[in-house]
Amino acid sequence: MTTTANVQAEPSVSFSPLQAAGRDHLWMHFSRMAPFQQRPMRIIDHADGVNLFDDRGQRILDGLSGLFVVQVGHGRDELAEAAAKQAKKLAYFPAWGIATEPVIELADRLAAAAPGSLNRVFFTSGGGEAVETAWKVAKQYFKLTGKPMKHKVISRTAAYHGTTQGALAITGLPAMKQAFEPLTPGGFRAANTDFFRAPEHGDDLVAFGLWAANRIEEAILQEGPDTVAAVVLEPVQNSGGCFVPPPGYFQRVREICDKYDVLLVSDEVICAFGRHGTTFACEKFGYEPDIITCAKGMSSGYGPIGAMIANERIMEPFLQGTNFFPHGYTFGGHPVSAAVSLVNLDIFEREGLNQRVLDNEAAFGSTLSKLLDLPIVGDVRGDGYFWGIELVKDKASKQSFDAAEREFLIKQYLPGALMDNGLYCRPDDRVNPVIQLAPPLISGQAEFDEIEQIVRATLQDVQALL
Incomplete structure (x- = not known):
């Protein structure tokens, strides 16, 4: 068996000095470290409002408030x-x-x-x-x-x-x-x-x-x-x-x-x-x-x-x-x-951020509920600015995915695909596969629509692969 410590970066992959330092020295939380030996890790460089900007210059909507944390937005x-x-x-x-x-x-x-x-x-x-x-x-x-x-x-x-x-x-x-x-x-x-x-x-x-x-x-x-x-x-x-x-x-x-x-x-x-x-x-x-x-x-x-x-x-x-x-x-x-x-x-x-959430939570929920027309979306549930989208293999029976499908869906495909499409959120399968969303409390309908559109496009792509 090849251990993580013995895995070397592929010669064709280019690492910046910062990425190489991350590969060699940073032990990240709740993360499989082996993949980072062969591909550069994404680095968030700066943020403003509801938006993150990575080391490639890509704008990414922060759909998780960092980790349910950045209520008032970035860059205050x-x-x-x-x-x-x-x-x-x-x-x-x-x-x-x-x-x-x-x-x-x-x-x-x-x-x-x-x-x-x-x-x-x-x-x-x-x-x-x-x-x-x-x-x-x-x-x-x-x-x-x-x-x-x-x-x-x-x-x-x-x-x-x-x-x-x-x-x-x-x-x-x-x-x-x-x-x-x-x-x-x-x-x-x-x-x-x-x-x-x-x-x-x-x-x-x-x-x-x-x-x-x-x-x-x-x-x-x-x-x-x-x-x-x-x-x-x-x-x-x-x-x-x-x-x-x-x-x-x-x-x-x-x-x-x-x-x-x-x-x-x-x-x-x-x-x-x-x-x-x-x-x-x-x-x-x-x-x-x-x-x-x-x-x-x-x-x-x-x-x-x-x-x-x-x-x-x-x-x-x-x-x-x-x-x-x-x-x-x-x-x-x-x-x-x-x-x-x-x-x-x-x-x-x-x-008035508390009242803002109360005023907008129904709109957030109804916007996400549009995703229920997708065969892969079984349930949309939540409250306030904290929502989950449960993914299913069969909507009628509520059948979930098997272990191999979950591995592909939650661990391999969705995290990178959602980020590449411009949304940071949380695909998770600690119970059944879900996508969790909790944007900064300064978010409004424009952000809700962008979240829905990116999740929709990403799920449509992955449906074709399952």
């Missing part, structure tokens, strides 16, 4: 200036028993925006760390309140919650875990809200939602309520392609969590900060969690930052005597990222 001078101003004043200081001004101000701003009594903000460097923090604080909270056996977490099948050992244990994607097992013990799964492939009540969305919520109660009872600390759910599940909660779903989950004294964690790493037209998506879907995890859009990607936001009930035992939370991160609450996030939130308010 005031965000770059905010970072420079704070870095010049105070570039770094840890949030370990001593505070900085932007970190306090951002915590105050987030607490004011969060629902109910979610007033306590613990900063992290990103989303996976926020989920890791939520599980750790849930475990310790119950130890401090006399229920030390409560340590398990219920999440949903196929859900993604991060890559650290704890967050990965909460993640419901077996293939992502195999290389790293054994994982942190305590993660268990219940059904998700994929209505397109509903195993029960496929003709009644409300009944299906109640059925799915009741599977969470079933999981709690199966594990024992005295051992379950938290239920961790995304408002709209990312992995699998935008599973939207049915009406009444989260209200029933809230009832279940209250019944068994289980914390409800709303994992809003993707969904917060306008992706669904509200600062926190739980507000849109009508439930109040005990903890919110968030990151990505908080700074629109102009600085790495995340947070766990807990309610006063959870904070109360940590305010007693010598109790403390023995957990933290070097870059959690970085003052530069916090300063940038404050200006980012100013842009949201000044430009």
